[in-house]
Amino acid sequence: MDNKTSNLLDIRKEKINELKTEGISLYPNDFKPDHRVCEVKDIIEQNAETLGENGRKFCLAGRMMAINKMGKSSFVRFQDAGEQMQVYIQKNKVGDDIYALFKKLDIGDFIGVEGPLFQTRTGEWTLLAESFRLLSKSVRPLPEKFHGIKDPEKRYRQRYLDLIMNENTRQIFKKRSAIVAAMRRFFDENGFMEVETPMMQTLPGGAEATPFKTWHNALGMELYLRIAPELYLKRLVVGGFEKVFEINRNFRNEGVSTRHNPEFTMVEFYQAYATYEDLMNLTEEMFCDIVTQISGDTRIEYQGLTIDFAKGWKRISMIDSLSEIGGVDPAIVNDTQALLAHAEKENIQIAKKDRHGKVMTKLFDALVEPKLIQPTFITGYPVEVSPLSRKSEADPELTDRFELFIAGREIANGFSEINDPEDQYNRFIMQVRQRDEGNDEAHIMDTEYVEALEYGMPPTAGEGIGIDRLVMLLTDAASIREVILFPHMKNQ
Numbered sequence: 335m336d337n338k339t340s341n342l343l344d345i346r347k348e349k350i351n352e353l354k355t356e357g358i359s360l361y362p363n364d365f366k367p368d369h370r371v372c373e374v375k376d377i378i379e380q381n382a383e384t385l386g387e388n389g390r391k392f393c394l395a396g397r398m399m400a401i402n403k404m405g406k407s408s409f410v411r412f413q414d415a416g417e418q419m420q421v422y423i424q425k426n427k428v429g430d431d432i433y434a435l436f437k438k439l440d441i442g443d444f445i446g447v448e449g450p451l452f453q454t455r456t457g458e459w460t461l462l463a464e465s466f467r468l469l470s471k472s473v474r475p476l477p478e479k480f481h482g483i484k485d486p487e488k489r490y491r492q493r494y495l496d497l498i499m500n501e502n503t504r505q506i507f508k509k510r511s512a513i514v515a516a517m518r519r520f521f522d523e524n525g526f527m528e529v530e531t532p533m534m535q536t537l538p539g540g541a542e543a544t545p546f547k548t549w550h551n552a553l554g555m556e557l558y559l560r561i562a563p564e565l566y567l568k569r570l571v572v573g574g575f576e577k578v579f580e581i582n583r584n585f586r587n588e589g590v591s592t593r594h595n596p597e598f599t600m601v602e603f604y605q606a607y608a609t610y611e612d613l614m615n616l617t618e619e620m621f622c623d624i625v626t627q628i629s630g631d632t633r634i635e636y637q638g639l640t641i642d643f644a645k646g647w648k649r650i651s652m653i654d655s656l657s658e659i660g661g662v663d664p665a666i667v668n669d670t671q672a673l674l675a676h677a678e679k680e681n682i683q684i685a686k687k688d689r690h691g692k693v694m695t696k697l698f699d700a701l702v703e704p705k706l707i708q709p710t711f712i713t714g715y716p717v718e719v720s721p722l723s724r725k726s727e728a729d730p731e732l733t734d735r736f737e738l739f740i741a742g743r744e745i746a747n748g749f750s751e752i753n754d755p756e757d758q759y760n761r762f763i764m765q766v767r768q769r770d771e772g773n774d775e776a777h778i779m780d781t782e783y784v785e786a787l788e789y790g791m792p793p794t795a796g797e798g799i800g801i802d803r804l805v806m807l808l809t810d811a812a813s814i815r816e817v818i819l820f821p822h823m824k825n826q
Contacts, residue, residue: 342475349438350471358435360471365446367395371417378451378459385451387462393448394419394461395469397498398441399476408436409460412445416497416504420460421447428466435468442472486813490821503816506809509628510817513805514581516624517601524616526577526603531566533559533583539783540564540722542775543586546596559585564722564796565783567604568751572791579603581801592813593743595802596822604796610724610734610750613797614711617738617746618645621709621804628808636741636807639707649736651714652698660701673697687771691716691731706739715749718768721761721777723749738799745804748797755787 353360369377369392377385384390396414406425411418425433427449439445449464477499483489489496489503496503518528536555538545540562548557563580570578581601588594605612622632625643632644650658657664666672670690677684677693682700684693694716706712715735717725723733735749752758762784765777805817815821 343473346440346473346475349440350473353435353438353471358468360468362467362469365395365467365469366393367414367446368393370394371396371414371419374419374451375417385459387450387452389450391448391450391464392461393446395444395446397472398439398443398445401439401441403437406433410445412447413498416501416508420454420458421445421463422452422454422460423447423463423466427462427464432466436466439468440472440475442474442476443468444470444472486815487823490815491823491826493819506805506811506817507819509809510805513624513628513808514801516627517620517801518581520620520623521579521603524577526579526605527575529567529570529575529578529580530582531560531563531570531580533585535560535566537778537780537782539777539780541584541586542719542721542773542777544588544775546585546587561586562600562798563602564798565780567602568791568794568796569783569786571604571606571794572786572789576606576792577604590822592815593803595814595818598814598818599801600798601801602796602798604751604794606792606794608795609793610713610736610748610795613748613795614647614649614736617748617797617799618647618709624804625808634808634810636810637812639741641708641741641807643709647709647711649711649713652694652702652712652716653714655702655712656694656698659705660697662697662701667694689718691718695719703739703744704742707741709738709740711736711738717761718764720749721765722752722758724752725757740807743803744800745807746797746799748795751791751794751796753787753791753793755784758787759784 350360371394374392374394394414396412398410399413399418400411402409408423410421410423412421423433423436428436446467446469447461447463447465449462451459452462454460477483477495483496483499489500521528534548534557536557538558538561541564543561545558545561548559550557562584563582567578567580579601581599583597584600585597587596590596622643622645625632625634633640633642653667656662656667662676666676670693673693674684674686677697680701682697684696688696713736714726714732715723715737717731717733720733720735723735726732726734733749737744738746752761762777762779766779768776802814802817805811806814809817811817
């Protein structure tokens with residue numbers, strides 16, 4: 335805390351003690367506003383003729399953001415849920431005692447006011463206070479109005495101040511809420527049922543990632559925060575819920591960056607009697623619907639790029655993308671050693687012991703992914719990197735899987751599911767071998783899930799979409815921390 339803030343804090347504490355001595359209630363809980371500022375603004379727009387000093391009265395509450403004291407009268411600008419309104423307070427209207435109390439208050443304090451509206455000489459609709467109350471006394475001073483909070487570190491650690499001072503931040507999280515609501519409506523309108531599955535699991539499954547571990551005292555057992563809900567959602571398909579979705583948290587013990595947070599939000603959904611191609615069509619429709627609702631157009635601006643979500647997204651196999659987009663000679667795509675040599679030439683770090691599918695995928699990550707700006711589905715992922723995806727009938731080395739890329743980053747991952755329990759067991763065995771070879775993120779054997787498949791699962795396709803990254807796109811946010819209310823940070 336700097337000296338200026340420390341001095342202001344001392345002054346406020348002295349003022350609070352004075353108010354207490356005078357018997358002023360600093361935190362009453364009996365004031366009930368009858369309108370919000372946004373509602374009053376709607377009334378002004380639609381029924382201004384009913385307003386005026388002798389017209390309708392309003393009871394409002396909010397945080398004082400600016401005070402202009404002028405002797406026996408003052409103007410105050412207060413904020414309610416991000417919307418601001420002006421109040422005019424006169425000593426002869428509210429009385430000597432109340433006006434004396436008002437003059438002792440500070441920016442940041444919550445007030446309750448009641449009275450009619452009038453227009454100032456500049457035409458601004460203003461509430462004329464006939465009564466005035468202190469509702470909550472702030473102790474710490476807000477940041478300076480004209481500077482706000484620019485330091486990202488402070489904004490993320492003290493998001494409440496960021497929300498008070500920065501309108502853009504408030505709009506990001508309002509839009510995030512609208513995006514999630516639009517997604518829920520889409521699933522509901524398409525016959526999906528929303529469900530909840532365990533966040534603490536006995537085995538970490540559904541993705542290749544390092545989990546967080548915890549311990550359950552009563553059960554005397556180790557548990558893992560889930561890295562994905564996939565294997566539980568597919569158990570529900572086995573149980574007869576044929577179209578399900580879940581919007582909730584996943585946890586992965588990985589690094590923090592502009593694209594990664596250890597705790598993040600995803601939607602996963604599963605549909606019986608569907609294929610990965612059906613889900614690509616559904617995803618196009620859903621994104622187009624959400625973007626149009628949120629932005630009013632299928633086109634958005636993201637970090638200087640114009641991205642068009644109109645239907646007709648590009649679809650290309652990983653193999654073809656390596657040559658057409660990544661510049662890899664098509665003649666070497668199926669040659670592991672040649673790909674490793676190409677990677678070395680491009681200064682791409684790939685372990686020589688990696689299998690062909692892993693080598694191909696790492697080359698894709700480096701050479702192709704950053705160039706996928708417009709919505710693009712990449713299909714035909716290798717079996718080695720797709721432990722839960724159905725094998726392609728055309729090429730058993732590949733899977734019926736896609737990933738969606740927009741603005742150079744992965745947004746969604748989907749595939750036709752394995753419903754052959756023997757095939758799934760063998761894929762888990764393959765993953766166990768990879769763990770033995772040093773891949774700590776490889777999938778753990780889950781015999782209980784295999785047992786569920788043995789009861790029979792219909793042909794099914796499933797998909798996961800990163801909601802944080804989608805919100806980044808639709809709010810033009812460069813960092814994932816801008817769209818998560820309380821991102822993880824190192825201790826100060």
